[in-house]
Amino acid sequence: MPLIKNGAIAEDAWQFPADDAPLPGQGPVAISLERWQREREVLQARRAPLGLLVKSDTQVEDFAADLAEFELIALDFPTFRDGRPYSAARLLRERHGYTGELRAVGDVSRDQFLFMHRCGFDAFQVSSGGALEGWLRAVSEISIWYQPTGDPRGALGTLRHRRAAAE
Amino acid sequence: MKLDIVSANRLTDGRVVYLTRDDGWSESIIDGRSAATKEESADLLADAERAVEAGIVVAPYLVSMADDGGAFAPLHFRERIRLFGPKHNRDGGQPAGRVA
Amino acid sequence: MYRYDEFDHAFVHQRVAQFRDQVARRLSGELSEDEFKPLRLMNGLYLQLHAYMLRVAIPYGTLSSRQMRCLAHIARRYDKGYGHITTRQNIQYNWIKLTEVPDLLADLAEVEMHAIQTSGNCIRNVTADHFAGAAADEIEDPRLWCEIIRQWSTLHPEFSFLPRKFKIAVSGAAKDRAALRVHDIGVQICRNDAGEIGFEVMVGGGQGRTPMIAKTIRKFLPKAELLSYLESILRVYNQLGRRDNMYKARIKILVHEMGADALAEMVEAEWRQVREGFVDLPEAEVARIERYFAPPPFDPAAGSDSGLDTARRADSEFDRWLEQNVDAHRQPGYAIATISLKSDGGVPGDIDAAQMEAVADLAERFSFDELRATHQQNLVLPHVRKGDLYELWQSLKAHGLAIANRGLISDIIACPGMDYCSLATARSIPVAQAISARFQDLARQKDIGDLRLNISGCINACGHHHVGHIGILGLEKKGVENYQITLGGRADGEAAIGAIVGPAFSAEDIVGAVETVVDTYLDLRETGEPFIDAYARLGREPFKERLYAAH
Numbered sequence A: 001m002p003l004i005k006n007g008a009i010a011e012d013a014w015q016f017p018a019d020d021a022p023l024p025g026q027g028p029v030a031i032s033l034e035r036w037q038r039e040r041e042v043l044q045a046r047r048a049p050l051g052l053l054v055k056s057d058t059q060v061e062d063f064a065a066d067l068a069e070f071e072l073i074a075l076d077f078p079t080f081r082d083g084r085p086y087s088a089a090r091l092l093r094e095r096h097g098y099t100g101e102l103r104a105v106g107d108v109s110r111d112q113f114l115f116m117h118r119c120g121f122d123a124f125q126v127s128s129g130g131a132l133e134g135w136l137r138a139v140s141e142i143s144i145w146y147q148p149t150g151d152p153r154g155a156l157g158t159l160r161h162r163r164a165a166a167e
Numbered sequence B: 001m002k003l004d005i006v007s008a009n010r011l012t013d014g015r016v017v018y019l020t021r022d023d024g025w026s027e028s029i030i031d032g033r034s035a036a037t038k039e040e041s042a043d044l045l046a047d048a049e050r051a052v053e054a055g056i057v058v059a060p061y062l063v064s065m066a067d068d069g070g071a072f073a074p075l076h077f078r079e080r081i082r083l084f085g086p087k088h089n090r091d092g093g094q095p096a097g098r099v100a
Numbered sequence C: 001m002y003r004y005d006e007f008d009h010a011f012v013h014q015r016v017a018q019f020r021d022q023v024a025r026r027l028s029g030e031l032s033e034d035e036f037k038p039l040r041l042m043n044g045l046y047l048q049l050h051a052y053m054l055r056v057a058i059p060y061g062t063l064s065s066r067q068m069r070c071l072a073h074i075a076r077r078y079d080k081g082y083g084h085i086t087t088r089q090n091i092q093y094n095w096i097k098l099t100e101v102p103d104l105l106a107d108l109a110e111v112e113m114h115a116i117q118t119s120g121n122c123i124r125n126v127t128a129d130h131f132a133g134a135a136a137d138e139i140e141d142p143r144l145w146c147e148i149i150r151q152w153s154t155l156h157p158e159f160s161f162l163p164r165k166f167k168i169a170v171s172g173a174a175k176d177r178a179a180l181r182v183h184d185i186g187v188q189i190c191r192n193d194a195g196e197i198g199f200e201v202m203v204g205g206g207q208g209r210t211p212m213i214a215k216t217i218r219k220f221l222p223k224a225e226l227l228s229y230l231e232s233i234l235r236v237y238n239q240l241g242r243r244d245n246m247y248k249a250r251i252k253i254l255v256h257e258m259g260a261d262a263l264a265e266m267v268e269a270e271w272r273q274v275r276e277g278f279v280d281l282p283e284a285e286v287a288r289i290e291r292y293f294a295p296p297p298f299d300p301a302a303g304s305d306s307g308l309d310t311a312r313r314a315d316s317e318f319d320r321w322l323e324q325n326v327d328a329h330r331q332p333g334y335a336i337a338t339i340s341l342k343s344d345g346g347v348p349g350d351i352d353a354a355q356m357e358a359v360a361d362l363a364e365r366f367s368f369d370e371l372r373a374t375h376q377q378n379l380v381l382p383h384v385r386k387g388d389l390y391e392l393w394q395s396l397k398a399h400g401l402a403i404a405n406r407g408l409i410s411d412i413i414a415c416p417g418m419d420y421c422s423l424a425t426a427r428s429i430p431v432a433q434a435i436s437a438r439f440q441d442l443a444r445q446k447d448i449g450d451l452r453l454n455i456s457g458c459i460n461a462c463g464h465h466h467v468g469h470i471g472i473l474g475l476e477k478k479g480v481e482n483y484q485i486t487l488g489g490r491a492d493g494e495a496a497i498g499a500i501v502g503p504a505f506s507a508e509d510i511v512g513a514v515e516t517v518v519d520t521y522l523d524l525r526e527t528g529e530p531f532i533d534a535y536a537r538l539g540r541e542p543f544k545e546r547l548y549a550a551h
């Protein structure tokens, strides 16, 4: 499953050990919220980058206080129909000021890329092949958005404002 | 006596079609290949699934046909509506009963 | 009317191109049906019984003549020459080819229309009072806010995969003609004690399997904060709405399970955070959109002698139409004319291409180029000069569109039912046709008076049967259609869910049963008492007794 970051296939340095699997000796690991809460000291003592793999039924408030600990937050889409991670992503970026990697994992395909991108995801663990070319096309399919979000590309309100200012 | 045939909607235009004896799809139920046993019905569905894979039809399923006074007709009224079109639609697609 | 600017234009064209690519990927086999289905649904494309059905959005029911002509063109070019106005003020085409949908959407885009979000688990096309901007009882035109909501909700990145579909309706009038209380969110424009105009926000109404009346969670919301408040409601719903059971996924269930007060508290808590720095509704943008909804250039002299009374006296048929289908306008000298799409023996809400074109011409001639589609599946010419009404009526008559039955028993709401819909358990159209045939006599209908009869072909309740004074729900029992009657439902400001009167009736008996209900009412009513009031006074029992007496 390729990882796409900044419009290119990226090397994935992260390991995602199962909750009952031993932690790898070194390298960045992403763990579940339960494991983080259970093994916090051990994890911090590893002195390697930490990431969190978040289930879609988890509320951002449950780990918002610890955000400074993480360089990666991976939000899981158990199915593309589950839209909760979109809210989680916006809350992380816009309310809690999270600036690390925000990765979409699970049922992730190009027809959701635009929505995800717009909500603040910057990395995508895609479930289908031929991903990069499709993603590059998908991300430019729509360039106009009516809603302001954390995505730095401005929303229509801003564009119209600029036009009005130029007139 | 009861028979099964397979019906589906054609991918390109959504029209109701029936799996035919020569493994094609026809809008006419008369061309439909029928199955009298469980095994034959399963074969029908398997053939239909191949047409799904090939992007010819979507959502195939078995339609039960019953002997309706000498001719076979779909057992369920839903299938009769699918076969004959909307009943109110008397003049081939215009809304019925315009008051002039 | 709102007109697209260059950004709106660019957006719909991008959306058409995106869908064209998705269709091509489906036809080439790159996408399976499972993968494609959610994509086509986001564009209002269903696979129904006989073919694909495309639902085209008519935002808040407002149309120009040019748009109506395009809808006629689509009926001719891509369908079998007709369309169906739905209870959400949209139009559906029943015989669409997948391969032609991209071209069809491109044609729609030329007249600033689309099919975005007419299906799927997203914020659906926003609906409004169909007399908006014209009604005499209006505080303020709701369409400005509808357009703001339309733009905000269009491809909203956070709210495109909600637990379930989400419907918003807005009204600015004293009388609720938009069925606000059976929507996920109903927005009522109101005044507070200080005389300022704002919104009352109701949440958690809906029909379907578990019908519910919306509860007010905020009595007064300042105008400028509408979007931040809606965003807060949607965020709470997106996160907490049930996703384990599609029948319990609507926000009405969340409201029901946690209570309206608890939900209101959560929304308010979210809102306190959301509204800070929520910058997308600058005054300049509101003013820009508002300009499009300025009243048309009414003739201040229109009020004087309209010649209307002379025409009324001379032509009793015209007089009946006037009485039944024409409403008071806020502007002196003008009136609102309803064009009934409930012809005798016809299909409720169906309109053919020639009629669409005729209506477009009439709107151009008589109504400042404006038309409305109503959730009662009729059309409206909102701004007709009183002096033009007679001429308008004559033209309507020539096209079979001068049916004087608005609000009467034959003004039936009916969903497509099993004649078209793949989810149906029974047909609804033939029942509507049979009822309108039985009550053909207009004088008898007038005597019966105001009566809303609504028919759905399954529990999804697209035909609004729960809120019909008489509701009919088509069901299937052992391979046979039968029909359940509910009584006492209403969709207005005193919204109520109808009560099931007893065991269902067969297709042969349903029309007779409706007649029995009507006859019972006629026997028991007090002078001038409408059906719904009589029902409120009498309750279900007398009707039940008569209906099941012989059984």
Ligand code: SF4
Residues within 6 Å of the ligand: C415, C416, C417, C418, C421, C422, C423, C424, C425, C456, C457, C458, C459, C460, C461, C462, C463
């Ligand atoms: S109520 Fe049922 S039958 Fe009628 S249109 Fe809706 S889903 Fe179809």
